[in-house]
Amino acid sequence: MTEAAENSDPARTQDGSSATDRVDVAVIGAGISGLAAARALIARGNSVAVLESRDRVGGRLRSPELGDGTGRVDLGATWFWPGEPRVTALVEELDIAVHRQYIDGDAIYHQPTGGQRIQGNPIDVPSFRFVDGAESLTEAVAAALPAGTVRLNTAVTRVEVADRATVHFPAGTITADHVVVALPPALAVERITFDPPLPERVAGLAAVTPVWMGSTVKVVVHFAKPFWRDHGLAGSAISHIGPMREIHDMSGPGGQPAAIFGFVPQSGPGPAPSEDEIRHQLVELYGPEAADPVEIIIADWRDEPDTSPPGVERLQAYQAFGHDLFQSPTLDGRLHWTSTETARVAPGHIEGALAAAERAVHAIASAETATTTLKGANR
Numbered sequence: 001m002t003e004a005a006e007n008s009d010p011a012r013t014q015d016g017s018s019a020t021d022r023v024d025v026a027v028i029g030a031g032i033s034g035l036a037a038a039r040a041l042i043a044r045g046n047s048v049a050v051l052e053s054r055d056r057v058g059g060r061l062r063s064p065e066l067g068d069g070t071g072r073v074d075l076g077a078t079w080f081w082p083g084e085p086r087v088t089a090l091v092e093e094l095d096i097a098v099h100r101q102y103i104d105g106d107a108i109y110h111q112p113t114g115g116q117r118i119q120g121n122p123i124d125v126p127s128f129r130f131v132d133g134a135e136s137l138t139e140a141v142a143a144a145l146p147a148g149t150v151r152l153n154t155a156v157t158r159v160e161v162a163d164r165a166t167v168h169f170p171a172g173t174i175t176a177d178h179v180v181v182a183l184p185p186a187l188a189v190e191r192i193t194f195d196p197p198l199p200e201r202v203a204g205l206a207a208v209t210p211v212w213m214g215s216t217v218k219v220v221v222h223f224a225k226p227f228w229r230d231h232g233l234a235g236s237a238i239s240h241i242g243p244m245r246e247i248h249d250m251s252g253p254g255g256q257p258a259a260i261f262g263f264v265p266q267s268g269p270g271p272a273p274s275e276d277e278i279r280h281q282l283v284e285l286y287g288p289e290a291a292d293p294v295e296i297i298i299a300d301w302r303d304e305p306d307t308s309p310p311g312v313e314r315l316q317a318y319q320a321f322g323h324d325l326f327q328s329p330t331l332d333g334r335l336h337w338t339s340t341e342t343a344r345v346a347p348g349h350i351e352g353a354l355a356a357a358e359r360a361v362h363a364i365a366s367a368e369t370a371t372t373t374l375k376g377a378n379r
C-alpha cells in the first residue's frame with residue numbers, strides 16, 4: 001500500500017533487531033487483539049510489524065502442555081460462547097478444532113460443613129473450548145501472517161509521535177503512520193513512555209482501568225480420569241470458602257486429558273494457595289479420589305509483568321471498560337487502543353479483543369482514506 005510495503009525486508013523476528021524499520025502500522029502486543037488487528041490490516045494491504053515482549057504469541061491465551069504430554073490446558077482464557085460472532089467466524093476461517101464444554105450432571109455448593117450436591121447444574125452455561133487450548137487460536141492467526149511480521153522478545157519502551165510515530169524497543173526503533181496499543185491500558189501507561197505525553201484524561205483513565213483477570217490465580221488439576229463424571233457430577237462447584245471460588249471441568253474431548261480447574265480471585269497481595277490447600281478442597285468436594293492428581297498447575301496472573309502492572313488487584317474501576325476515550329485514536333489520531341478492556345462489546349472476552357481490533361482497523365482505514373482524499377484535493 002505504501003513504499004514501506006514495497007521496500008519491506010524479510011524481517012528478522014527474535015529480538016526485533018535490524019528488522020524493517022518503516023511500516024504503515026506498528027502493533028504493540030501479540031495477544032489476540034494485536035494479532036487480529038495485524039491480520040485485518042495486512043488483508044487490506046498495509047505493511048505491519050507486531051512487537052511482542054514475550055517469547056511467544058497469545059498473551060492471556062496461554063495453553064501449556066501437561067507434564068505427561070497428554071494434552072494442553074488453559075491457564076488463561078478457556079471458553080467462548082454461542083452468540084460471540086467474531087470468535088466463531090475466526091475459528092471457522094482458520095479451521096480450529098473446538099468442542100463443547102462438559103456441563104452434564106450435578107453441581108456442588110461448597111459451604112463450611114462440606115460439599116453439598118445440587119440437583120442439576122446451575123453453574124455452567126453452554127460454551128465452547130479449543131481442543132488444543134485457547135492459545136492455539138493465536139498461534140493459528142500468527143502462522144497465517146507473512147513471515148517476520150511478529151517480532152518476539154521485543155518490549156516496547158517508548159512511543160514518539162511527530163510527523164509519524166517512532167516506536168522504541170531495546171534493539172532499535174521502527175516508524176509507522178499508526179500505532180496500535182494492543183495491551184491492557186494500565187500496563188501500557190506503566191511500561192511505555194509516550195512523547196508527547198498522552199492527554200491527561202486519557203492517561204488518567206488508562207492508569208485506573210482494570211486488567212481483566214489480571215489479579216486472578218487460576219488452578220488446573222490434572223487427573224488420570226474424569227472420575228466425577230462416573231458419579232453423575234458435572235465437575236462444577238461454587239465455594240464461599242475457597243481457596244477456589246468457582247470450579248469447572250476442564251477435560252479434553254471425551255474426557256481426556258481429565259482435568260478440573262478453578263479460579264482463586266485475589267483482592268490483595270496475598271500468596272497463591274498451596275497445592276495442599278487445593279487437594280484438601282477437592283477432596284472435600286469430590287471425595288478421596290481427588291487426593292491423588294497427576295499434576296497441579298497454579299498460574300498467578302499477578303506475577304506476569306507482561307500482563308499485570310504492580311498492584312493490579314487495586315484496579316477496580318470496571319466502568320472504565322469500553323470508555324468513550326478508548327473509542328477514538330489519540331496523539332494526533334495515530335495511537336489506537338485494542339485490548340479487550342477498551343471494547344464496547346464483550347469487554348474482557350476474546351470476543352471483546354476482536355471487536356476492539358475491528359474498531360481500530362476501521363479508524364486506520366478511515367484516516368488513510370481521508371489522507372488520500374486530501375492529497376487528491378491538493379493536486
Ligand SMILES: Cc1cc2nc3c(=O)[nH]c(=O)nc-3n(C[C@H](O)[C@H](O)[C@H](O)COP(=O)(O)OP(=O)(O)OC[C@H]3O[C@@H](n4cnc5c(N)ncnc54)[C@H](O)[C@@H]3O)c2cc1C
Nearest residue numbers: 029031032033053059060077078079156213339340349350
Ligand atoms: C485466567 C483467565 C481466564 C480467562 N477466561 C476467559 C474465557 O474463558 N473466555 C474469554 O473470552 N476470555 C477469558 N479471559 C480473557 C482473555 O484472555 C482476554 O480477553 C484476551 O486474551 C485479551 O487479549 P488482548 O490482546 O486484549 O490482551 P493480551 O492477551 O493481554 O495481549 C497483550 C500482549 O501485549 C504484550 N505486551 C505487554 N507489554 C508489552 C510491551 N511493552 N511491548 C510489547 N508487547 C507487550 C503481552 O506480552 C501480550 O502478548 C481470561 C483471562 C484470564 C487471565
